[in-house]
Amino acid sequence: MAQVHSNKSLKSIFGITLMAAALGLTACSTATESDSSPDIQARQDSMKNWGDAMGVMGDMAKAPDTFDADVVKEQAAFLAEDSSMPWSHFENQEDMGNATEAVWSNADGFRAEADNFQKVTAELSAAAQTATSMDDIKPAFSQVGASCKSCHTDFRAKDE
Numbered sequence: 098m099a100q101v102h103s104n105k106s107l108k109s110i111f112g113i114t115l116m117a118a119a120l121g122l123t124a125c126s127t128a129t130e131s132d133s134s135p136d137i138q139a140r141q142d143s144m145k146n147w148g149d150a151m152g153v154m155g156d157m158a159k160a161p162d163t164f165d166a167d168v169v170k171e172q173a174a175f176l177a178e179d180s181s182m183p184w185s186h187f188e189n190q191e192d193m194g195n196a197t198e199a200v201w202s203n204a205d206g207f208r209a210e211a212d213n214f215q216k217v218t219a220e221l222s223a224a225a226q227t228a229t230s231m232d233d234i235k236p237a238f239s240q241v242g243a244s245c246k247s248c249h250t251d252f253r254a255k256d257e
Contacts, residue, residue, distance in 0.1 A: 137194035140183035173225035176218040210248040
């Protein structure tokens with residue numbers, strides 16, 4: 098038996114399809130700078146993930162009774178392993194994103210910040226391997242936070 102579609106049902110299907118297509122085109126036309134550059138997106142993704150890892154450990158620092166040694170080891174190891182990832186994505190000055198021109202005009206200073214971040218995340222990961230409380234990693238954790246802040250002070254555009 099053949100199924101008969103009412104004119105009203107076809108209009109609804111057409112309307113939904115048209116709306117979906119319009120929304121899709123709108124999303125494409127409002128692409129941000131980070132969407133247009135794989136380098137910007139890669140480094141922002143890395144740094145967001147770093148912030149998430151620091152947030153997990155930071156929550157434990159605020160509530161020491163929630164300390165979980167396995168989670169701290171995992172997050173600290175992730176930071177140390179990933180700490181070398183985004184720096185190659187700063188090669189093209191046209192892909193500034195949230196970076197300041199100082200990334201390129203003070204390349205030695207920027208490289209020193211990147212090297213320091215890699216060093217302090219390795220130290221945090223080493224401390225986390227035997228940590229039984231947040232007190233065991235607080236100094237190293239603070240150094241990672243200071244490294245992030247130091248680099249952002251000189252090399253990240255200020256939010257307006």
